[in-house]
Amino acid sequence: MRWFAQARSRQLPISGPLLCEEATQLAESLRIEEFRATDGWLQRWKERNNIKLKKKQHREKQDAGL
Numbered sequence: 001m002r003w004f005a006q007a008r009s010r011q012l013p014i015s016g017p018l019l020c021e022e023a024t025q026l027a028e029s030l031r032i033e034e035f036r037a038t039d040g041w042l043q044r045w046k047e048r049n050n051i052k053l054k055k056k057q058h059r060e061k062q063d064a065g066l
Helices: 002-009 016-029 039-048 059-064
Strands: none
Touching: 002 016, 016 039
16 A cells, blocks of 8 residues: 555556566565456555556547647
């Protein structure tokens, strides 16, 4: 959660796969061998932390707002 909060404060783009990769790296650094960052894990983590990731908008929609 700390990494997520820091990335959000820097307004970095965050995706589900990126969160899973960071979680996997953290588990490896803590030598937690049985951890798997599955889609189910990600969904439960988001629910537990009240996180909603926005879906990427198509480039056309982003350009239309300029």
